[in-house]
Amino acid sequence: MSNDKHSTTGHERTLTQTAATDMLPAGTVLAGRYRINDVIGVGAMGVVYEAHDQQLDVSVAVKLLKPEGGRSQQGSERFRREILLARQVSHPNVVRIHDMGQDGDALFLTMDRVIGRTLKERLAEGPLSVEEAASMGADVAGALAAAHDQDVVHRDLKPANILLDESGRAHVTDFGVARSMRESGLTVAGQIMGTPDYLSPEQVRGEAVDGRSDIYALGLILCEALTGRLPFSGETLEEILAQRSTGRAIDPGKLSVSLPGWMLRILRRCLARDPADRYADAKELVRDLGRGQAGRRVRRRASLGAAAAGVVTLAALLAWQLWPSFPLTDTEPTPTERIAVLPLSVEGEGTASWSGRSLAEAISATLAEQPALELVDSFRVLQLMRNLRLDPEDISPLEIRQLADLLEVSGVVHGRMAGDPERVQVELYLSDARGERVARTQERFGADTPVADAPRLARTLFSALDAAEPAHEPTIHSGYPEAMLAYDRGLEHLLLGNSVAAIPVLETAVETDPEFVLAWSRLASAYADAGRQEAAIEAAEEALGRLQGQEGRQVLWALAQHARLVGAMEEARETLEQLVADYPNDMEARVALGELKGDMGEFDRAREQLEAVTARDATHPRAWFLLGKFAIISGNPGLAAEDYLVRALVVQNRVGGPQGRGEVLNALGIAHEHLGELELAGDYYRSAVDLRDEAGDKRGLAASLSNLARLEMISGHFDSARASINRALEISQALGDTEGLADLYTELGLLEEERGDYATALSQFREALRLYRRMGRSHAVAQSEDNVAFAYLMLGEYDNAGVFANNALDYFRNQQNPRGEMGTLQTLGQLHLARGEWEAAIRSLLTALEISREGGQPFSEAAVEGSLAEVAYHQGRIAVALDGYRQAMAILDDMDDVRGMAEFSLRNAELLQWLGRSAEAEEYLARAESWLERGGNHAQLAHLARLQGRFDQASDHAERTGSGVEQLKVALARLSAQPGQSTEKAARLVRQAEQLGHLPLHLEARTLLARSQYLAGELEAAERTVRRSLRAPVGLTPWRDNWKFQLLQMRIAEARGDQSAAEQAREAMRDEHQRLMRGLSPEYQAAFVAAAVSWVAEGSGNDIQAP
Structure with a gap:
């Protein structure tokens, strides 16, 4: 760098004499060699100057890294990479890099000086002609082909990085974020680099890219160059982002500029959402652009000649204006016509508004019989016009253009009917996507016959659309005005x-x-x-x-x-x-x-089918909605909430009304509920309730009320939940809605389950199952079977629970439905636990836990954590159980799940009581009691009263659950608190537990029986009970209270004077205590020893010691 005193006081300055934040003034010399003359442009990484190389006496361009970038190792590395990558690419349309230099801390590179301007500057003046765009595109595609041959992807192609010289030739520059496809050290999938406006869908999603991403960017640039805009629309950020992330660009043929068919097909292929559908090689794009230009010159001469001869037919004119079909290759198909038929306006005494709608539907149905045409469903057209409040009696070209844009069609059929009681004249027009009329036909009919004669009208359109008449024209409409009038009224209600x-x-x-x-x-x-x-x-x-x-x-x-x-x-x-x-x-x-495949549980196939629809019709609200619905059902609520349903809402915000928006918002509520975002889910449900009420959508209103009730249950507001469900039930019964009633019976079952009334819950679940079976709803049947299984489980009917749960599990696994499998595995895990099948319980629950974590479903994760803790408690892994309960409560802490927090607080309190930590247990009982004050769950209230020693109240609540298990738990707790009770009471409880098949309760009852027998002096009976209890069933690992049997065994041996047997029992008991106290703090160990000492009335302090 020059530090000559003369140069600083004259017309030269060195870089160090320029403030770091300033542009370099003219005359500054870099590295003693490059004299700055002027600024060419400013980019993200630096400033580009026109400079003079004083050694070689030539004009060059100098790119100087910004000062803040120069201090960054990452910025320097990116700068070095640019020159290394750019040097690999040699092509006349790539700006050649000369060298890289450094002046102090500043990095710079030198390159060819292209005299001209950027494409961005040129486009500020207006669009390019088709010839100019094709020439520019071929130059850029050639440069990309050369880069891709060297496995280099540009990744930041944009108009500012394309230089146009004085002859109009394009040159690609700025490989600042390029990367080699053979190297992976600098960027990986998941990182997004490049300018947002021109990123490919895979770049926006942070996925790995290859040369086809550059081709997508070039497609965007060509579209902008030709039409003056990028092929995206949207008034809100969410709409634009949704289009960006999926590449769902507006079809170039629907933009304001009429483009030749060969160029439209090039653009559509470049802008394909799936990289596999784009040009695989930029060289092929160069060829098509070149052939297209040549073809356009030939076509222009041919068209002018034909026009001069007066032989241009209407069909040929329409084919040119809507979908020009100059072939690029011999195998490429002609694009399909996509048509919407609007209701006709009516004039005169002999016509009525219903005639215009009905005739339009009849014409649409006739056109749809031609496989080469794609007709937008007439019902969807009517809904859109209703939502936009467009009147077919007075529809303007601008409104036709708006409809064409929203429906993404290439042509719109519209017209009018006029006449008197005797004759009706029908005029039909075919307008292109810009609202310009390109065809017209006119027919006269008797006043009663136009709808019946719809095929005759449609035939005139087939020729205009350059489509053959269909082989079949089934008669599906009526020629009776009264019938059509009634039909039209029915359509209004639908x-x-x-x-x-x-x-x-x-x-x-x-x-x-x-x-x-x-x-x-x-x-x-x-x-x-x-x-x-x-x-x-x-x-x-x-x-x-x-x-x-x-x-x-x-x-x-x-x-x-x-x-x-x-x-x-x-x-x-x-x-x-x-x-x-x-x-x-x-x-x-x-x-x-x-939809059928989804309802059959074939979610992957359903998704493939529906995504094929959205690829063709990005504004199809039903397809997006169903994709979201089945994503939720199949266990991927995140995909539904963040992708499919956002797109559905974007479409509904543009083309839908309150009914459609309400449907999507309701589904978003379901998705966020599954994700554990209850506050957000509630907001969506309440918005859906308001919109569906406004729209008069009774069935939808009932569904949203039902969903809102479920959240009210979770938060413990049972009265509010019941009110919501009852309101929904009244609506569904009035509608005679079988599916809605089945869903509501399910919700009523869940409500009773939440309240702890399992007998009533079972009744509701079985009614829902009956209705779902009648409707053939396979997935709903399986879900109902799981609900029925859980109710049977809570009632202690384990054989029935196993049958229904295994049926549901088989279905969900066959359908590869992880969410359904997860729920059923939780039921089976608790069933195995009740039967004392610890290892089977753990296997089921661990699988459920893995699925819940992968699916991001915190409610399920918390429930499974709690169930695993319960298994650990029964097994005597006490430290693990304490940690599991607290982990479950931590997950639910911010989610306002009152029932869940109360449930695990009670279980944790029970464990703490067992450990002898009574004061700490009281804290958890107080928390649970405060939560349960919001709404009474009978099972939990019974549990609370039982732990507090209020056995009469506990018995009352247990009885109201209808569960023999809950009632037995209370009876066992009462007997445990009164050790002097007769052995007959304990024996009766053993028989009850045996009949239920609940092994942990059976073992607990046996400990009480053995103790009562021992205290009553019935040593032989006590010894028999102890020996039978210690002979654990196959697969049963040690139980938490086995030490009690061993203690009794020791005392019985001592009473008989068998010191050897007593010592053997004592050692076994000490080993068991060591196992139980493993991982516990000294305070917890001491508390447990104290609790154990007091278990038998006679003193036994010398027999139980802390390790």
């Missing part, structure tokens, strides 16, 4: 989610015209929604019968509907798969197939 109100008017429609197939089909769905299964089957059979001898899409739909209603799920699946195969562009068929 749009509001009110199936019950829709039923009578749809019945009127089919009574007026018994041949009205679509009305029969809608009626079958309404009956099914209302829980009238037999009526639904009959209506579906009516629809199917009237399609006998016909073929086509509607016939397959009717077959699938009937099969599903009668519970023939495999037949329904086969039919829907045939429908999808014959009509690959029928997105509603794909959604129905995905």
